[in-house]
Structure formats: C-alpha cells, structure tokens
Amino acid sequence: MTGRIRVTRGEIVESEHRVHAVVHGSDGPELVWGDAAFPTTLRSAAKLFQALPLVEDGVADALSMSDSELALCCASHNTETAHVEGARAILARVGLDEGALACGPHRPLHPAAARRLDRDAASPSAVHNNCSGKHAGMLALAVYHGWETEGYHRPGHPVQCRMRTEVARWSDLDPEDIPVGIDGCGIPCYGVPLGRVARAFQRFGAGESEGATRLLDAIGRAPFMIGGTGRLCSKLPEVTEGRIVAKVGAEGVYGAVIRDSGFGVAVKVEDGSRRAVEPALMAVLSSLGALSASELSELEAFCAPDVTNTRGEVVGEIGFVDAGRPAGVVVAAGQGGA
Amino acid sequence: MTGRIRVTRGEIVESEHRVHAVVHGSDGPELVWGDAAFPTTLRSAAKLFQALPLVEDGVADALSMSDSELALCCASHNTETAHVEGARAILARVGLDEGALACGPHRPLHPAAARRLDRDAASPSAVHNNCSGKHAGMLALAVYHGWETEGYHRPGHPVQCRMRTEVARWSDLDPEDIPVGIDGCGIPCYGVPLGRVARAFQRFGAGESEGATRLLDAIGRAPFMIGGTGRLCSKLPEVTEGRIVAKVGAEGVYGAVIRDSGFGVAVKVEDGSRRAVEPALMAVLSSLGALSASELSELEAFCAPDVTNTRGEVVGEIGFVDAGRPAGVVVAAGQGGA
Numbered sequence: 001m002t003g004r005i006r007v008t009r010g011e012i013v014e015s016e017h018r019v020h021a022v023v024h025g026s027d028g029p030e031l032v033w034g035d036a037a038f039p040t041t042l043r044s045a046a047k048l049f050q051a052l053p054l055v056e057d058g059v060a061d062a063l064s065m066s067d068s069e070l071a072l073c074c075a076s077h078n079t080e081t082a083h084v085e086g087a088r089a090i091l092a093r094v095g096l097d098e099g100a101l102a103c104g105p106h107r108p109l110h111p112a113a114a115r116r117l118d119r120d121a122a123s124p125s126a127v128h129n130n131c132s133g134k135h136a137g138m139l140a141l142a143v144y145h146g147w148e149t150e151g152y153h154r155p156g157h158p159v160q161c162r163m164r165t166e167v168a169r170w171s172d173l174d175p176e177d178i179p180v181g182i183d184g185c186g187i188p189c190y191g192v193p194l195g196r197v198a199r200a201f202q203r204f205g206a207g208e209s210e211g212a213t214r215l216l217d218a219i220g221r222a223p224f225m226i227g228g229t230g231r232l233c234s235k236l237p238e239v240t241e242g243r244i245v246a247k248v249g250a251e252g253v254y255g256a257v258i259r260d261s262g263f264g265v266a267v268k269v270e271d272g273s274r275r276a277v278e279p280a281l282m283a284v285l286s287s288l289g290a291l292s293a294s295e296l297s298e299l300e301a302f303c304a305p306d307v308t309n310t311r312g313e314v315v316g317e318i319g320f321v322d323a324g325r326p327a328g329v330v331v332a333a334g335q336g337g338a
Numbered sequence: 339m340t341g342r343i344r345v346t347r348g349e350i351v352e353s354e355h356r357v358h359a360v361v362h363g364s365d366g367p368e369l370v371w372g373d374a375a376f377p378t379t380l381r382s383a384a385k386l387f388q389a390l391p392l393v394e395d396g397v398a399d400a401l402s403m404s405d406s407e408l409a410l411c412c413a414s415h416n417t418e419t420a421h422v423e424g425a426r427a428i429l430a431r432v433g434l435d436e437g438a439l440a441c442g443p444h445r446p447l448h449p450a451a452a453r454r455l456d457r458d459a460a461s462p463s464a465v466h467n468n469c470s471g472k473h474a475g476m477l478a479l480a481v482y483h484g485w486e487t488e489g490y491h492r493p494g495h496p497v498q499c500r501m502r503t504e505v506a507r508w509s510d511l512d513p514e515d516i517p518v519g520i521d522g523c524g525i526p527c528y529g530v531p532l533g534r535v536a537r538a539f540q541r542f543g544a545g546e547s548e549g550a551t552r553l554l555d556a557i558g559r560a561p562f563m564i565g566g567t568g569r570l571c572s573k574l575p576e577v578t579e580g581r582i583v584a585k586v587g588a589e590g591v592y593g594a595v596i597r598d599s600g601f602g603v604a605v606k607v608e609d610g611s612r613r614a615v616e617p618a619l620m621a622v623l624s625s626l627g628a629l630s631a632s633e634l635s636e637l638e639a640f641c642a643p644d645v646t647n648t649r650g651e652v653v654g655e656i657g658f659v660d661a662g663r664p665a666g667v668v669v670a671a672g673q674g675g676a
Contacts, residue, residue: 009527010517010518012519014610102649104648104649121459180348182347182348184648184653186648189348191352270354270609271355272353273610276609311440312442315519
C-alpha cells in the first residue's frame with residue numbers, strides 16, 4: 001500500500017498523491033510503502049554520489065575546498081548570494097568562469113532572489129541555475145584530471161561516465177543496466193529501483209568511504225549551502241546538527257541518511273509532485289522516530305504545509321494520511337460556507 | 339480503471355498521473371474512467387455557471403456587454419493587455435475601479451505578460467489576477483441588484499449565495515449538500531461529484547437556458563478572452579469554430595461542452611496536476627471522435643506536450659496511456675545514454 005499525501009480545501013478533499021518509500025537498514029529494508037522496485041529517476045538526489053569523486057580523487061584537497069563549497073557541489077540551491085558566489089569561486093580556482101557552465105538559466109527558486117534579479121532587470125544565467133554548484137564541481141573534476149571541459153555535460157564524456165559508475169557503485173548495479181535520461185540542467189540522470197536508492201543512501205552513511213563521511217560532515221556544518229533559506233534540505237541537517245542529511249530531486253524524489261541509526265531513506269511521489277515530497281519524507285522520518293519532539297516542532301511546517309491563496313488566506317492543508325480513504329471524499333458537507 | 343498520463347524522460351517512465359473522467363450525453367453517461375462519484379472541486383471550471391446570472395438577470399443587456407466581455411467573465415486569463423483592459427472597462431461601466439476587486443495579486447500566467455511587469459518594475463495587482471474578469475462580473479452583478487459591493491467575495495454575500503444556487507441548479511444538487519472551500523482568488527468554490535459536473539456541462543449546452551447559449555456563443559466568437567495566447571481553453575473554441583467550449587480549473591479539472599453532439603465532459607486529475615489535465619481532456623475528446631483529423635493536428639501539442647529542460651532541449655514527453663503498465667517501468671534500458 002502506498003502512503004498518501006492529501007490536499008484539503010475547506011470541507012473538501014481536493015487531491016491526493018501516492019507515495020512509494022523504502023527505509024533500508026544495514027540488514028535490509030525496514031519499511032516499505034508501495035513498490036520497492038519502482039524505478040526512480042534519481043535526478044538531483046544523485047548529487048551526493050556525483051560530488052564524491054571530488055573528495056575521493058583529491059580535487060577537494062588540491063583546491064582546499066571548504067565545507068561550504070563541498071555542500072554547494074551537492075546542492076539544488078536557492079540562487080542566494082552565497083550560492084552564486086560559491087559557484088563562481090570554485091570555477092575561478094580552476095581558471096574558468098561561468099561561461100563554462102553547461103546548465104541552462106531558470107528563474108531562481110527563492111522568491112527574494114527572483115525579485116532581486118527582476119529589480120535589477122537582469123535575466124537569469126547559467127550560474128543562477130540551482131545546479132550551478134554541481135556543475136562547477138564537475139568542471140573542477142575535469143580540469144583536475146586533464147579532461148576537456150567542453151562537452152563535460154554529455155553522456156559519453158569522462159565526467160559523466162564517472163558519474164554513472166558512481167551511481168552504479170552505491171546502487172550496487174551494473175552501469176550498463178541503469179537507464180538514462182537527460183536532466184533539467186542538461187546532464188544525464190539515472191533510473192534506479194527505489195529500494196536500491198534507499199540502500200545507496202544507507203551505504204553512503206555507513207562509513208565505508210571516508211570521502212562520503214567527509215561530504216556528510218561538510219553538509220552538517222554548512223547546511224545553508226545545500227539548499228538555502230526555508231528549504232528542507234538545509235533545515236534537516238541544521239535542526240538535527242548534521243544527524244540527518246537529505247537531498248531532494250525533481251519529480252517528487254527524496255533520499256536521506258539518518259547517521260545515528262544507520263538508515264537510508266528513499267521517497268518517490270508517483271506523480272512527481274514537489275508539494276507532496278516534503279510531507280512524505282517527514283512522515284517517513286516521524287514513523288521511524290528519527291526526530292525528537294523539539295526537532296519535529298521546528299520542522300512542523302514541512303509536515304503539513306498550509307495551502308494559501310492569492311489573498312494570503314490559509315484555505316487548506318497538505319498532509320500525510322497513512323492509507324484507506326481515497327481522494328475526493330468529502331470531509332464534512334453542508335456547513336454552508338468555509 | 340482510471341486513465342493515465344505518463345511522463346517519460348529518455349529511457350525512463352518517470353511519473354504517472356491518474357485521471358478520472360466522465361462524458362455525459364442527454365440519456366446518461368457515455369464514458370467513465372475511474373470514479374464518477376469523485377467529489378471534484380470545480381474551481382475555475384465553475385466560471386460558466388458563475389457568469390450566467392449576468393445574462394439571465396439582465397446585467398449584460400443593461401451594460402451592453404460585448405462577446406469579449408462575456409467571455410472574459412468566464413476566463414482564467416493570461417493577464418494579456420486585452421484581459422486587463424477588459425476587466426477595467428467592465429468595472430468602469432458600473433462606476434468602480436480595480437480597487438473594488440477582492441482577488442489577490444499573482445504573477446501573470448503568460449510568460450510575456452510576467453516579463454512585461456518585471457521590465458516595468460511593477461508588482462502584480464488584483465486586476466492582473468487570472469480571475470479578474472469573473473470578479474469584475476460579480477461586482478457588476480452586485481451593483482445591478484443594488485447589493486453592497488463590499489465583501490462580495492464572502493460566502494454569505496448575495497453574490498456568492500447566487501453562485502452556489504447556480505452551481506446547484508446545473509449539478510442538480512441541493513445547495514446545502516454542496517461542500518465549500520475557498521478558492522485561490524478568495525471566493526467560495528464547490529465540491530461536486532464528477533459525473534454531476536459532466537451532466538452540468540451537458541445541460542448547459544443543451545439549450546435549456548437562452549443565457550447559457552448566449553455565453554457559449556460569445557466564447558466561440560471571442561475565444562482569446564477566456565484564456566489567451568497558447569491556452570487550450572482558447573484554442574479549442576478557436577480551432578472548432580465554437581463547436582467545443584471548455585473551461586479549465588485549478589487542481590487538474592476540466593469541464594467541456596461538445597455542442598454538436600450534445601455531450602458534456604468532466605475531467606479530474608487525482609493528484610491535481612496541471613500538466614496532466616490538458617492531455618487528459620484531449621484523450622477524452624479523441625476517444626469520442628469529437629475532433630477532425632485537421633483539428634487534432636492543430637491541437638497536437640496539447641495531446642503529448644514535450645518535457646524540455648533549462649537548455650531548451652526536448653528530454654521527454656507527457657502523454658496519455660489507456661491502462662495497464664504502472665509508472666516507473668523502464669521503457670528501454672542499457673542504451674548507454676540518451
């Protein structure tokens with residue numbers, strides 16, 4: 001049975017999202033909702049695995065990369081000032097500028113950052129892409145290895161071959177068995193069964209790679225850099241002091257490492273909805289008892305976010321329901337108004 | 339069995355949306371996908387019913403409202419110039435200005451309209467809300483009847499009581515049995531079983547109200563005003579020369595009248611996704627044979643829209659699949675790149 005995220009509006013259950021989730025411990029799956037074999041496009045939830053070569057190959061040491069810079073290489077960031085400056089700083093250290101970035105422009109995810117660009121009458125460029133830290137890291141990897149930087153985003157380039165190998169390594173799959181698509185930022189992305197995603201995050205947190213441990217530590221010390229203001233990817237390591245590190249991916253994906261208990265978590269919203277994936281991850285973490293009462297209280301807005309309207313009124317709620325009642329069921333009828 | 343809208347990315351089926359749909363003829367349902375009892379929040383798909391009092395009560399004649407203005411009162415518009423000026427013109431005719439509008443501001447749906455506001459360093463205001471035509475019509479109704487204009491958006495106001503009665507009339511329900519929420523623009527919205535929605539659209543097109551026929555004719559003659567550039571609500575009556583009139587609602591809702599065959603159509607995407615509702619409506623219209631080959635060809639982009647990325651590359655497709663294979667199934671693995 002899948003988990004369900006329900007959207008209510010006044011007296012009505014308006015919409016519902018189906019959620020697949022797997023929690024993997026060191027001995028195997030501990031919790032499964034829906035289909036553990038669901039082939040999940042990792043999208044940006046792959047970024048921890050994609051940043052690892054920077055540490056393991058020696059790039060991070062050679063460039064004296066800070067915790068903030070390592071966290072930025074794992075980020076789907078808000079395009080806040082520190083994120084943009086961080087990506088530029090990494091590029092400058094390998095003799096490049098933002099013109100080398102292959103990711104396309106998009107309006108910043110953070111409303112204040114978007115308004116700042118509007119006010120300056122500036123168009124977004126590649127460095128404003130939420131993946132610009134990852135791309136800067138990939139370019140640094142290419143320069144370090146003496147690979148061409150041109151075309152670093154393409155499937156056949158050594159950078160992307162290395163990324164595919166890394167995803168296969170942690171998912172325990174043959175690279176040739178991993179189906180590929182092209183991500184929003186232009187690099188390949190990977191389809192991995194959801195249970196393998198959970199296992200990949202579990203192994204990543206289990207200490208078998210010193211590089212992985214260093215990356216998780218870096219995110220714990222610089223949580224702002226992996227997302228930004230108001231983002232669950234930043235709030236979770238901030239509130240738990242690095243005990244939980246999590247990474248969102250587009251199309252309703254989350255991966256997480258619970259470092260003290262050794263669990264790996266993977267969540268996929270079947271319809272790809274962004275609004276459902278944060279309440280879904282919070283529901284998994286709650287059901288595991290992975291958060292203290294005070295931590296849960298600090299993260300409450302992510303568990304059951306309000307639905308607001310253009311007048312700024314709260315008109316509904318998005319929240320987890322474990323099972324049973326289908327969407328479209330009336331909460332309470334005949335009240336004559338909301 | 340629900341219909342399915344599938345999102346593919348390269349070799350991977352990435353996400354899937356479940357679709358409920360009902361087609362109602364004069365003698366009853368002709369096609370049902372999923373659950374005909376699904377209580378569907380009408381949202382903006384109620385706008386035809388909400389505009390009808392303007393015609394039936396005599397407001398349209400008293401104010402000499404044009405086809406364009408009547409279509410605008412039914413619109414979820416793009417905030418293009420004609421939409422904004424049209425809403426202002428209706429308000430001016432009843433001695434009001436946009437300060438009377440209760441709808442909240444939001445960024446225009448049409449990218450060019452949004453960029454124009456950005457360039458002018460202007461913030462959106464109430465008249466830019468996609469519902470400003472409907473709100474202008476509601477204010478005109480209030481002035482015509484001598485009702486207070488203040489608070490016209492609230493559930494207990496005579497304007498909104500009239501709207502609820504109108505939705506109940508066409509849905510063949512007791513107003514007290516219709517659950518209520520508050521819409522994105524601040525007025526009440528209504529939960530109606532999906533089959534009743536289809537029946538309401540069927541009856542609206544069946545000629546039992548001269549006012550309804552006049553509204554449908556107006557939309558057929560001024561299709562731009564009900565949506566705008568690139569919008570299916572405008573393209574359908576434009577391409578079919580008014581034979582099909584359709585109205586989208588937020589959270590994955592569509593209602594439509596097929597005027598020549600006398601069918602009413604209602605579609606609800608279970609998870610509320612906007613990207614799925616247009617391919618879903620097109621799949622219903624196709625399965626009914628309601629569109630000629632040349633009309634279908636003109637509307638092809640709505641049947642299976644491309645997924646593009648920030649680099650402007652086509653990286654996937656959104657399309658209808660009738661049943662069977664669940665989301666997450668690999669299309670073709672091991673091709674070594676996309």
